[in-house]
Amino acid sequence: MAGEISDAIIRVRDITVQFGKTRVLDGLNLDVKRGEILGFVGPSGAGKSVLTRTIIGLVPKLSGRIEVFGVDLDAASAAERRGVERRWGILFQQGALFSSLTVRQNIQFPVREYLNVSQRLLDEIMVAKLGMVGLRPEVADRYPSELSGGMIKRVALARALALDPELVFLDEPTSGLDPIGAGDFDELVRTLQRTLGLTVFMVTHDLDSLYTACDRIAVLGNGKIIAAGSIADMQASQHPWLRQYFHGKRARAVMG
Amino acid sequence: MGRGVGILSGDPTLERIARGNGLALCAAGSWTARFAPALERMVAEAEKLSGTRPDIFIDISQVSKLDTFGAWLIERLRRSLNHGGIEAQIAGLSANYSSLVDEVRRVKAEPIVETDRVTITGMLEQVGRSVAGIGGTLIGLIDMLGAVLAAAAHVLVRPRNFRLTSTIHHMEQVCWRAVPIVVLITFLIGCIISQQGIFHFRKFGADIFVVDMLGVLVLREIGVLLVAIMVAGRSGSAYTAELGSMKMREEIDALRTMGFDPIEVLILPRMLALVLALPILAFLGAMAALYGGGLVAWLYGGVEPEAFLLRLRDAISIDHFVVGIIKAPVMAAVIGIVACVEGLAVQGSAESLGQHTTSSVVKGIFFVIVMDGVFAIFFASIGM
Numbered sequence: 001m002a003g004e005i006s007d008a009i010i011r012v013r014d015i016t017v018q019f020g021k022t023r024v025l026d027g028l029n030l031d032v033k034r035g036e037i038l039g040f041v042g043p044s045g046a047g048k049s050v051l052t053r054t055i056i057g058l059v060p061k062l063s064g065r066i067e068v069f070g071v072d073l074d075a076a077s078a079a080e081r082r083g084v085e086r087r088w089g090i091l092f093q094q095g096a097l098f099s100s101l102t103v104r105q106n107i108q109f110p111v112r113e114y115l116n117v118s119q120r121l122l123d124e125i126m127v128a129k130l131g132m133v134g135l136r137p138e139v140a141d142r143y144p145s146e147l148s149g150g151m152i153k154r155v156a157l158a159r160a161l162a163l164d165p166e167l168v169f170l171d172e173p174t175s176g177l178d179p180i181g182a183g184d185f186d187e188l189v190r191t192l193q194r195t196l197g198l199t200v201f202m203v204t205h206d207l208d209s210l211y212t213a214c215d216r217i218a219v220l221g222n223g224k225i226i227a228a229g230s231i232a233d234m235q236a237s238q239h240p241w242l243r244q245y246f247h248g249k250r251a252r253a254v255m256g
Numbered sequence: 257m258g259r260g261v262g263i264l265s266g267d268p269t270l271e272r273i274a275r276g277n278g279l280a281l282c283a284a285g286s287w288t289a290r291f292a293p294a295l296e297r298m299v300a301e302a303e304k305l306s307g308t309r310p311d312i313f314i315d316i317s318q319v320s321k322l323d324t325f326g327a328w329l330i331e332r333l334r335r336s337l338n339h340g341g342i343e344a345q346i347a348g349l350s351a352n353y354s355s356l357v358d359e360v361r362r363v364k365a366e367p368i369v370e371t372d373r374v375t376i377t378g379m380l381e382q383v384g385r386s387v388a389g390i391g392g393t394l395i396g397l398i399d400m401l402g403a404v405l406a407a408a409a410h411v412l413v414r415p416r417n418f419r420l421t422s423t424i425h426h427m428e429q430v431c432w433r434a435v436p437i438v439v440l441i442t443f444l445i446g447c448i449i450s451q452q453g454i455f456h457f458r459k460f461g462a463d464i465f466v467v468d469m470l471g472v473l474v475l476r477e478i479g480v481l482l483v484a485i486m487v488a489g490r491s492g493s494a495y496t497a498e499l500g501s502m503k504m505r506e507e508i509d510a511l512r513t514m515g516f517d518p519i520e521v522l523i524l525p526r527m528l529a530l531v532l533a534l535p536i537l538a539f540l541g542a543m544a545a546l547y548g549g550g551l552v553a554w555l556y557g558g559v560e561p562e563a564f565l566l567r568l569r570d571a572i573s574i575d576h577f578v579v580g581i582i583k584a585p586v587m588a589a590v591i592g593i594v595a596c597v598e599g600l601a602v603q604g605s606a607e608s609l610g611q612h613t614t615s616s617v618v619k620g621i622f623f624v625i626v627m628d629g630v631f632a633i634f635f636a637s638i639g640m
Contacts (some may be wrong), residue, residue, distance in 0.1 A: 100607030115292045121329075128328050128363045137364060145504075145604020164289045164323035195355040196323065 008067075009034045009167055009199045010055060015064030016223075017047070017054055024050050026223030028064070032167075037193055037200040039214030043241065046220045048203045049093065052169055055201075056090060057081075068167070086114055088167040089160030093175070095152040097144040103130075103155050104140040110162045129158040132195075134188060150181045154188075161192065170202040174209055182206060186213040266320065267291065270298040278311030280347070281333070284318035287326025299329045303336040312337050317348025327353065327360045393597075393619070400597045401589075404527055407520040419525045426529035430491040431536055437490075438483055438537050439544040445482060446474060446545030447552045454557035463557050467564055468571035470549040475576040479542030480534075481628055484587040487534055488620035492595040495526055496616035499599025500609045508600070518600075527592040534588035535581055542580065575640050583631050590627055591620045 010032040017025040024047040032038050042048050053059040055066055057073060066073050071084050097106050107126045111117070127137045133154040144152060153173060160168055173189070174182035186209050193200055204210065210217055211231060218228040219242060227237050235246050268285035281302055287295060305312060314334055319326070330346065337344035349357060411418045453466035499522065502508050508518050546568070553559040559567075598616035602609050 099605035111289075115289060117292045117296055121292070121296050121325075124328060124332065124363065125325060128324055128360055131363055132324075132359060143605060161324075164325060191355070195359055197352075 007034045008032060009069060010201065011065075011067040012051075012055065013065040013067075015051075015054060015066065016062040017050055017059060018062050023223055025054065025061075028220075028224055030218060030225055030228075032199060032201055033216070034199055035193075035197060036215040037189065037202060037213055039210045039217045040201065040203045040220065041205070041210065041217060041245070042220030044205075047223065048220055049171055051220065052171055052201070052203055056088070056169060086163060087165055088169065089163065089165035090169045091153070091156050091160045091171060091173055093171040095144070095156035097152060097156055097159070099144050102141050102143055103147070106144070106155060107159050107162050110159065114163060125162070126158075129161055130155075132161065132188075132192065133158045134184065149176045150178070150185075153177065153185065157188075161196070164196060165198070167199045167201065170200060170204075172203055172205065174204065174206045179208070182208060183212070189213050268295055268298070268319075268326070270302055272302075272305075273315075278313060279305075279309065280313055280315045281305075282315045282318060283330060284320070286321040287316075287319050287330065288321050288323045289325045292325045292329075295326060295329050299333045302333055306336040310342055313345045313347055315347045316353075317350070319353075322353045322356060324356070324360065327356045328363065331357070331360045331363070396597050396601075397593055400523075400593045403519045404523060404593065404596075407517060407524045410517075410520065411524065417520060419521065422521075422525040423528050426526050427533060429494070430487065430529055431533035434487065434490060434533070434537055435540060438486055438541050441486065442479065442482060442541035443544040443548040445478060446470065446548030446550075449473060449478070449545070450549035450552040451556055454553065458557075464559065464563070464567055466549075466553060466557065467559070467567040470546065470553075471568050471572040472576055474542050474545040474549070475572060475580045477580070477628070479545055480538040480580045480583050480587065481624070483538045483541040484534060484584070484591065484624045485621050487530070487537065487588070488591045488595075488624060489617050491530060491533075492591045492620040493613050493617050495592065495595035496599040496602075496613045497609065499523075499596060500602030500612055503600060503602045504604060504609065523592075523596045526596065527589065530588040530592040531585045534591075535584040538581060538584040542577075579631075579635050579640055583628065586631075587624050587627055590623045594620045594623060 008031040010030070012028060012030040014027045014029060015025055016023065016027055028051065030051075040048055040051070050059055054061050055068065068084050069087060071080055073081065073084070076084065097103075098109065101109065104123075104126055107129055108122045111122060111125060126140065130137055130140065135151065135154050135158070139147070139151065139155070144155070147155065153176075157168075157170075157173070160170075170189070174185050177185060186206075189200060189202070190213050192198055202209065202214065214231070216229065217231060217234050219226050219234070219239075221239075221241055226239055227234065227242060234242055237243070237246075266286040268283070268287050268291050271282045271284070273280045273282050285291075314330060314337070316322070316330060334344045334346055346357065450466055450470055453469050454463055457463055457466055499508070502522070508522070511518050511521055550559075550561060550564045553564055554561055595616045598612040598619070602612045
């Protein structure tokens with residue numbers, strides 16, 4: 001595990017999460033640097049989503065400390081916490097769009113709640129965000145149930161980006177997309193990171209995403225970070241799971 | 257240039273400064289979502305310059321922070337300043353923000369307008385559609401009844417397809433677990449009928465006739481009707497919500513593609529459980545109501561239990577009991593069919609699930625009362 005990083009946007013220290021008698025995260029440490037795209041990998045059921053949900057406060061932790069934007073989330077007042085929440089956006093695995101609101105209302109919802117701006121600006125920003133995630137303005141009046149899986153992910157990303165957050169959590173953004181769609185999505189994340197200066201925390205299983213989109217990779221195993229570093233570091237690692245993951249049949253196919 | 261204060265505090269500003277070759281609109285500070293309301297006002301103010309002179313340009317070299325909101329508002333301002341085919345220019349664009357500015361430049365100008373506004377004609381149309389929908393509802397119910405009967409016939413021919421475990425599970429849910437609340441409520445209703453009866457009959461010295469009223473009312477009508485309404489609220493809504501959320505998650509489609517008939521797998525066990533449960537609950541409810549009535553008659557009206565039972569034996573015949581209990585399975589079938597039709601009609605959204613669950617209970621209770629009326633006419637004409 002790398003040492004202290006001075007400009008860490010997320011700082012996770014010694015967190016332990018337990019469900020019943022199963023310890024999912026066991027004294028885990030992790031830093032996410034400002035402006036990077038961190039790919040977060042690990043075997044299924046290792047607790048990748050649990051860590052994400054713990055950082056954003058949806059899963060209670062047994063012990064440890066989480067700082068986001070330098071704010072200790074346990075010590076923060078309600079107002080400080082709301083301030084932090086305004087500065088991050090979250091893309092859930094299934095999109096988690098509000099099913100009874102249209103695409104337009106879904107994207108405008110956080111903006112409407114946090115900022116007192118005119119309907120005209122709301123509509124224009126909504127169209128701009130749809131454009132950014134590669135969707136046409138015509139989908140604005142559709143309901144989530146009328147969208148394809150890929151479109152749901154894109155709309156959910158547009159909603160996560162609605163308030164121009166500094167930090168975005170993506171939980172398996174490319175799962176369920178076709179390879180071309182997934183490739184586009186990786187490209188999109190990269191472009192947005194460049195244009196908006198985002199920091200991206202991406203949980204993924206997709207080797208292509210790791211190669212094309214991520215600056216740094218962290219690997220979760222046995223409730224801890226077993227490795228963190230560039231893709232070259234990962235390939236050089238002697239850890240058995242990493243060797244299998246980065247030198248298996250699929251990895252060779254990706255590397256061509 | 258004397259704008260340092262604005263930049264340090266981060267508050268965004270937009271100043272008009274005459275430059276040698278024209279008028280510069282100098283943006284400075286933090287043009288981000290946080291300041292969006294203020295930015296919008298400033299841009300709206302500056303847009304009034306639109307069309308006044310051709311040599312206006314926007315200088316954003318002093319902008320310390322830019323996001324989509326700021327970039328779009330600058331782009332909106334720039335578009336409004338276009339003059340007679342000459343595009344207004346943005347000066348001082350730093351490399352950091354050029355891709356963001358390019359991105360918003362591609363946004364189509366005209367915002368799309370929402371079409372559905374609430375109007376009187378729209379509301380009238382809605383009423384018309386609802387009325388016309390009643391026919392569709394009835395056809396849907398008959399359709400489901402037919403499908404359930406067909407599935408039942410299929411199962412009769414091939415009993416191996418019958419889902420006993422599922423039926424027992426639903427029996428537990430709708431019958432066994434409903435017993436406490438059904439018994440409690442009917443007991444209380446029995447008490448109230450008895451108390452009111454005694455209170456009013458006493459004026460004529462006819463206290464004892466409360467037993468006749470209680471017996472006939474509870475066995476013929478109240479017992480079964482009240483229990484049916486409770487079951488519609490308790491189990492009808494549960495059926496609709498279960499089937500509806502299964503529909504939303506494509507579980508029903510999955511069943512169908514595996515070669516199973518959702519009617520046979522999901523709906524038949526539920527219907528059967530309900531049809532078996534309601535007579536049992538109606539019987540228990542009627543007994544609890546009689547017990548409650550008898551208790552109040554004794555404690556409040558001074559009718560001894562022996563006298564109550566003797567009178568009850570004279571007042572009611574087996575016919576009253578049969579009339580009540582014969583209605584129960586029919587009402588159960590009506591509740592079940594309404595609940596299943598509504599469940600399968602759920603669309604993709606959470607709102608739709610709520611609407612159909614509500615309408616399942618409302619329609620279920622409505623049809624139960626209509627059926628009760630039909631039965632009343634029928635039994636009156638055959639003299640029962």
